Amino acid sequence: MNTHPELSDLLGLYVMGVLEPDEEREVEEHLEGCPACRDEARDLRLVHERLADLANMEETPPRELRDRVLTEIPGRRMRRFPLVAAAAAVLCAFVVLGVLFSTGFFAPEEVASADLKATDLAPGAGGEIQLYGSGDNMDVRLEAWGMPPCKADEYYELWFVGDEERVSGGSFTVGPSGRVQVDLNAPRLAGAYPQVGVTKETSPGPPGASDNKMLGGELHKL
């Protein structure tokens, strides 16, 4: 229990460094002879430093971001739609989408593919990838099987490999089944590289590829 109510009230301001010089001197003289207040000042200083760090981390986001987030939250309008109207709209949308899908309207153009063969590190494993799209980024669909399941700190990474450089196609994990089907993405230039590979990585780890190559294959342009 603190027995110096007036000085005690100043301890927070003391550690914040906002006291007037005469008040600060008074507190410091008191602290020299009062271990209890010294201990409390030390504790409050830690709280002050943490708060200062937090304040330093916070940044005011751009004003237009607030408008965008609060007015364009996806699904907001749908949630406010009357239930019957929403159900009717969803039914119509399914019908239209079904027709469009069945005619291949939405099918992205496949631009390259590869069969993935196992290395000695993953005997019995295999996989395939297809690359789709025509923009700056390609969609990459990867399917693999027989893969050793990932431990908590492990993940797999897909690489597109050229003569002197490689491009990451993204990372994924594999569960106990050893099977995975995942949609990734990669820069368009990755489709021009001749080879692909899948390595096992550990997190945290260096940003480059490890030597643990599990799958590999030749990329064929279509």
Added chain:
Amino acid sequence: MRDVSDEVLVRRVAQSDDERAMSELYDRYAGLVYGAGVRYLGDRALAEDLVQDVFTAIWRGAGGFDPQRASFVTWVYRITRNRATDLIRRRRARVRTVGGDASFEPGEDDLTGELSRSFDLASALSRLSPVHREVLTLAYFQGLSQSEISRRTHTPLGTVKSRTTAALRALRESMTEDG
């Protein structure tokens, strides 16, 4: 609205799509999420994506938030960590030259270390009484002097001073609740 707890606000969002409640939550935590994004993603555009992702997830997931299991801020932290990790992995799709410079790339350690501590502190701050939270927010996050806080809150200067120390003590206690 400023005196309403985070947990009550998120319940209003879940039960009645309360836009004012959502705005208040944004105003309380967008700066923290954005700042975390700038620091750990190293890119303001990605940090904006992070804010958008996180608050969209809050809006959509408000109905599933259980205040018995975690504070709102802890929930926001988990969403932020997961979304930031997704953004980091997506960014790894960029070209890397073999043997090239290992430019700074935040790792998941960063996301679970300092980021976790920052959100823990924000969580502790959110549990303070409104008057204690207000005086610390004005002093630390808006940079107001004690005199300015006195004028802003129409509170005698002496009261502001003693309240500031009391608020720091209360925050210390609230932090120990988190272990």
